[in-house]
Amino acid sequence: MLDASDIRLLMLHFLAQNDAHGYELIKSIEELSKGEYSPSPGIIYPNLTLLEEMDAIRVVDAQASRKAYTLNEAGRALLAEQQAHIQHLTERLASLAVLVNNRSIPDVDQAIYRMRTALNSRLSQENISTEALEQIVDALNSAAEKIANS
Structure with a gap:
């Protein structure tokens, strides 16, 4: 449904709102589509590593048992540059939520x-x-x- 670059943009989008763990990012994306789309951990965690290597995000507390991530300047710049595409992605996932509502009538x-x-x-x-x-x-x-x- 979404390619890896789309997933990375959505992850940055949600990290701009709040620091989050990988599982929380999965749930945020899933919630946007009312459960119609849920990225797998096999998609999220490698992309977290890649975003970290790109210096777009960083770990909030390296000593914590679960890594929470926050946005860096490079991540904010990427978000600003891709704002129209991010809006398209979020609208696409939100339309799945409408589909779920109507299909459940x-x-x-x-x-x-x-x-x-x-x-x-x-x-x-x-x-x-x-x-x-x-x-x-x-x-x-x-x-x-x-x-x-x-």
Whole structure:
């Protein structure tokens, strides 16, 4: 969903607001998308190391059991330079939160379930004719068009 440079910018964005541990950064990104996207520790921790090597962040207390990070001047400069892109990233993740809210409306959730069940049931049959497959594709394309234009 996001590449490593996007993740680094989001990490800097959240560190500009508060010092944080890696886990807190994961949770901040996850919270922005209402749980629809959560970066893995395998993405966050190597990028924390890279940002530290780039002198964009530093450890707040090297003696602490969990490393909390804070922004350095280089990190602030990078944030200022990439502000428009950061806004785009945060809006993109926030739109996932809207998706989660709308998809959880009971009628919408039920309709999605019925569509998925019907489609999986029909496509799991071994000898579907070419005509039947064409009808399924037409029905899906028609539904997609109606949804897009509603």
